[in-house]
Amino acid sequence: MKVLVIGGGGREHALAWKLSDSPKVQMVYVAPGNGGTAADAKLQNITITDFHALADFVAAERIALTVVGPEGPLAGGVVDVFRARGLRVFGPTQAAALLESSKAFAKSFMQRHGIPTAAFATFTDVAAAHAHVDQQGAPIVIKADGLAAGKGVVVAMTLAEAHEAIDWMLAPDHNRLGVVHNDGVARVVIEQFLEGEEASFIVLCDGKNVVSLATSQDHKRLLDNDQGPNTGGMGAYSPAPVVTPNVHAKVMHQIILPTIAGMAKDGITFTGFLYAGLMIDANGDPRTVEFNCRMGDPETQPIMMRLKSDLFDVLMHATDGSLDKVELEWDRRVALGVVMAAHGYPLDPRKGDVITGLPAAVPDAVVFHAGTVPGASGPVTSGGRVLCVTALADSVKLAQARAYEVLRGIHFDGAQYRRDIGHRAIKR
Ligand code: AMP
Numbered sequence: 001m002k003v004l005v006i007g008g009g010g011r012e013h014a015l016a017w018k019l020s021d022s023p024k025v026q027m028v029y030v031a032p033g034n035g036g037t038a039a040d041a042k043l044q045n046i047t048i049t050d051f052h053a054l055a056d057f058v059a060a061e062r063i064a065l066t067v068v069g070p071e072g073p074l075a076g077g078v079v080d081v082f083r084a085r086g087l088r089v090f091g092p093t094q095a096a097a098l099l100e101s102s103k104a105f106a107k108s109f110m111q112r113h114g115i116p117t118a119a120f121a122t123f124t125d126v127a128a129a130h131a132h133v134d135q136q137g138a139p140i141v142i143k144a145d146g147l148a149a150g151k152g153v154v155v156a157m158t159l160a161e162a163h164e165a166i167d168w169m170l171a172p173d174h175n176r177l178g179v180v181h182n183d184g185v186a187r188v189v190i191e192q193f194l195e196g197e198e199a200s201f202i203v204l205c206d207g208k209n210v211v212s213l214a215t216s217q218d219h220k221r222l223l224d225n226d227q228g229p230n231t232g233g234m235g236a237y238s239p240a241p242v243v244t245p246n247v248h249a250k251v252m253h254q255i256i257l258p259t260i261a262g263m264a265k266d267g268i269t270f271t272g273f274l275y276a277g278l279m280i281d282a283n284g285d286p287r288t289v290e291f292n293c294r295m296g297d298p299e300t301q302p303i304m305m306r307l308k309s310d311l312f313d314v315l316m317h318a319t320d321g322s323l324d325k326v327e328l329e330w331d332r333r334v335a336l337g338v339v340m341a342a343h344g345y346p347l348d349p350r351k352g353d354v355i356t357g358l359p360a361a362v363p364d365a366v367v368f369h370a371g372t373v374p375g376a377s378g379p380v381t382s383g384g385r386v387l388c389v390t391a392l393a394d395s396v397k398l399a400q401a402r403a404y405e406v407l408r409g410i411h412f413d414g415a416q417y418r419r420d421i422g423h424r425a426i427k428r
């Protein structure tokens with residue numbers, strides 16, 4: 001069978017790598033892919049981006065299954081286009097993708113359906129937003145409403161930071177971020193600051209059945225010790241020990257199942273990956289920080305390294321509505337991935353740096369590519385997050401040691417990476 005993966009990041013490299021492992025899969029196309037997917041004999045990059053042209057390609061090549069990686073095409077309605085053509089695709093419709101693409105929608109959805117999340121208010125008016133922050137005090141969280149690749153969130157520890165963030169996101173003369181919602185309006189969501197430990201909780205949903213993937217934890221800040229600006233994610237590992245069996249049950253019953261049921265009640269059938277970004281407090285009570293309607297990046301990289309089941313089979317069930325027949329099998333070991341990011345990431349990533357020292361196949365480690373393109377003598381950087389060096393071992397500490405051992409052999413000018421991926425689990 002042939003499969004298409006839409007996207008070109010580390011997440012898509014990991015999904016394509018895992019799908020190509022299935023004995024039933026002869027070829028995985030990746031659109032547009034990256035320097036890593038280009039170098040893999042079982043993967044083939046294609047340059048088509050238009051949804052209708054992609055659907056034509058899928059029909060002509062008799063591609064059995066399409067998996068959509070990033071939020072952009074989902075929010076743009078690629079699943080709707082494919083379904084209208086009778087093509088098998090795994091992902092949420094444009095309407096369902098609102099859970100991620102509009103924070104204002106997600107927050108009011110959670111409020112309406114009693115799903116635990118931070119208290120919030122939504123503003124389009126700059127003065128009203130400033131007044132609200134003065135009244136609430138700091139710490140407080142300011143979020144741009146719209147897709148901002150993880151960069152539209154400011155956790156303001158002081159009032160001055162909060163006011164600056166509002167101007168940055170909302171004031172017409174300051175709007176450097178430039179994020180607007182689908183309706184063309186710049187809007188911010190101002191949220192109560194939540195304390196606790198974060199985890200990523202991702203499930204597969206076929207419209208009625210839900211199967212949870214292994215848990216994971218991302219590292220959103222650029223610098224060690226969770227300092228510096230928010231990024232798309234600087235590293236992740238799986239499983240996340242903060243999600244105990246008790247917490248897992250609470251998340252399923254208080255967040256995941258009510259979300260799927262709430263969407264159905266609102267007339268929207270949810271299919272695809274549903275990702276709840278959680279804040280888990282000292283009592284083990286989870287609250288939803290955000291929803292994504294896709295896999296996490298870089299969470300996918302360690303999760304795929306631990307998945308033993310045939311992902312192609314699983315996603316065929318997920319697109320048949322028969323996920324109730326699926327029981328996922330996981331490697332008991334820990335997988336841990338460290339992101340190597342470009343010079344200047346996240347605000348102004350530089351492109352064109354030559355990458356050297358990429359290892360040939362090594363045991364229990366995979367270097368997933370993200371912002372890379374093939375160059376004359378090997379891949380060069382082409383985006384913010386460049387590589388995710390991912391390793392499997394018997395403990396977080398050993399997986400961390402192995403990942404950094406492989407990473408130390410890889411070089412490009414200006415590479416930035418954290419030295420402490422996995423620190424929370426190691427401290428436990
Ligand atoms: P988001 O894009 O909504 O996931 O936010 C990015 C990051 O900001 C999260 O992973 C958290 O680390 C932090 N964050 C977002 N909302 C809150 C909140 N209400 N309280 C504390 N931290 C938050």
Ligand code: GLY
Pocket residue numbers: 150218232233292295296297298299
């Ligand atoms: N790593 C966070 C995300 O994918 O949204």
